Amino acid sequence: MRLLVTGTAGFIGFHLARRLLDDGHEVLGFDGLTDYYDVTLKQARHAELERRNGFHPVIGMLEDLPLLQKSVAEFAPERVFHLAAQAGVRYSIEHPETYISSNIVGTFHLLEALRAYPPKHLLFASTSSIYGANPDKPFSETARTDFPLSVYAATKRGAEALTHSYAHLFGIPTTCFRFFTVYGPWGRPDMALYKFVRAIEAGEPIDVYAEGKQTRDFTHVSDLIEGVVRL
DSSP states (O other): OEEEEEOTTSHHHHHHHHHHHHTTOEEEEEEOOOSSSOHHHHHHHHHHHHTSTTEEEEEOOTTOHHHHHHHHHHHOOSEEEEOOOOOOTTHHHHOHHHHIIIIIIHHHHHHHHHHHSOOSEEEEEEEGGGGTTOOOSSOOTTSOOOOOOSHHHHHHHHHHHHHHHHHHHHOOOEEEEEEOOEEOTTOOTTSHHHHHHHHHHHTOOOOOSGGGTOOOOOEEHHHHHHHHHHO
16 A cells, blocks of 8 residues: 655654555655754664665655645555654743644644545544543543643644544544553653663663652553554
8 A cells, every 4th residue: 555654754653664664565754854853863764764665755844735735646645644743741841833833734734735635544643641631540532631731732632633623524534543652662862761771871860750659651662553553
């Protein structure tokens, strides 16, 4: 199949694209290679994907609607995995504008491009952060999401609402999944696992959040990708 994956230079997008390529599909990888963290890591991921047959990279921002429309029209993807986003809860406090631009405007542009060439299935990566201040624990898919506590979470919840409206108005079959904390090879350097290891190797204290009272489940990226592919 012809599959469009946004965010192929990102941690999860890279693993998803590699799995799809290994399964014999053609993958159009759309990524802006932004400098939120080390761009050389993102370039290395793309270089790994380019070693496989069927990978077609497009370097560009989702905010560039003409490029997005051109890419969708020429490739005509049968299924679309929308993983590109500005991530990071704490970063959104200092740089909220990048989240509005990437997560809201970028998702809107993708939906507009797909409106002209509807895929058989759109799969959109949201986040567990949207549960925010919901008091019910543990979180479940049916829990309310009216209490986001960060700009990141608010933009992801808004993007979910956009995909719902486009699915209703224009008949685009859509599935949203809410990722919890993911870890594994090729991971993001700003994630806890890597920050802990760097501090341990340097003999430095580990930053502990929520006064050490926070507990959290972690998902290995291979398990996450298996679930996404099955969907």
